[in-house]
Amino acid sequence: MSTGSTPLLDARGVTMRFGGLTAVNNVDLTVREGEIIGLIGPNGAGKTTFFNCLTGLYVPTEGTVSYRDRVLPPKPHLVTQAGIARTFQNIRLFANMTVLENVLVGRHTRTKEGLLAALIRGPGYRRSEADNRERAMALLEFTGLADKADHLARNLPYGEQRKLEIARALASEPGLLLLDEPTAGMNPQETRAAEELVFAIRDRGIAILVIEHDMRFIFNLCDRTAVLVQGQKIVEGDRETVQNDERVITAYLGEPLEQPTAGQPPAGQPTAEQPAGAQATDAQPTDAQSTEPSA
Numbered sequence: 001m002s003t004g005s006t007p008l009l010d011a012r013g014v015t016m017r018f019g020g021l022t023a024v025n026n027v028d029l030t031v032r033e034g035e036i037i038g039l040i041g042p043n044g045a046g047k048t049t050f051f052n053c054l055t056g057l058y059v060p061t062e063g064t065v066s067y068r069d070r071v072l073p074p075k076p077h078l079v080t081q082a083g084i085a086r087t088f089q090n091i092r093l094f095a096n097m098t099v100l101e102n103v104l105v106g107r108h109t110r111t112k113e114g115l116l117a118a119l120i121r122g123p124g125y126r127r128s129e130a131d132n133r134e135r136a137m138a139l140l141e142f143t144g145l146a147d148k149a150d151h152l153a154r155n156l157p158y159g160e161q162r163k164l165e166i167a168r169a170l171a172s173e174p175g176l177l178l179l180d181e182p183t184a185g186m187n188p189q190e191t192r193a194a195e196e197l198v199f200a201i202r203d204r205g206i207a208i209l210v211i212e213h214d215m216r217f218i219f220n221l222c223d224r225t226a227v228l229v230q231g232q233k234i235v236e237g238d239r240e241t242v243q244n245d246e247r248v249i250t251a252y253l254g255e256p257l258e259q260p261t262a263g264q265p266p267a268g269q270p271t272a273e274q275p276a277g278a279q280a281t282d283a284q285p286t287d288a289q290s291t292e293p294s295a
Ligand SMILES: Nc1ncnc2c1ncn2[C@@H]1O[C@H](COP(=O)(O)OP(=O)(O)OP(=O)(O)O)[C@@H](O)[C@H]1O
Pocket: 018, 021, 023, 041, 042, 043, 044, 045, 046, 047, 048, 049, 050, 089, 291, 292, 293, 294, 295
């Protein structure tokens, strides 16, 4: 699919300081319609902090984030409403709700009916509820989870919990989806399936910005990849540009960027046996909550 030239996301000079620590330093990044963009860097490079700045969880110390030419207010629900959805490095699902209910929660930014309508349950409300269920079921079909619609989220295997997070993010009808380590803890087969899913999402006209440690995943998928090191973007470009850049090689201490076994996280990353955030939690999942560091 050809990539468009219209900028969707435009981050300019984004800087985030925590006391004396500059976690993100003057980062520019543009994502255009139809693009899949990778964001890589060693542990602690500032990738998740940058995502948190883009999605309003953090108010950047400096810089602006625009979506479709409008500067976004740093409020998560307004960012979601504008058209940016995200998943988290550590899975955040409603563990004791069903798979379908989790996706329905993701639709709330696109639902107009308020509390009163819900209490009265008039025909308008019932129509809207039926429409929401239909859309949620369509997303479960799309992500391959339809036959688990009535299962509790907590009972899904790990790879399917990650898919459910994506389905829930898609429920807000985003134009841009941010994925934070979507394959962490997945086995190679699940990782390949995740690649297919990302392509399928892009084919629906949704641009993607993805943080990932699995370089094969990144280079298979991404039109461009930006590399963060100690909060700074040191290079951005296609596979060849990134792989041949001396600064990137140095940042990774000479480790090959291509990993020997597809889907295997590098040392220090969660494994399939001990995935980080493998359990769905009762934590509020998306924009209403947490400003906690996710590293
Ligand atoms: N809320 C916070 N308060 C203080 N320091 C923070 C906070 N959030 C992140 N940091 C620090 O900012 C730096 C960047 O962390 P961040 O989690 O963004 O890195 P990352 O590239 O996503 O790492 P990883 O690949 O390990 O997830 C780290 O030094 C981290 O300790």
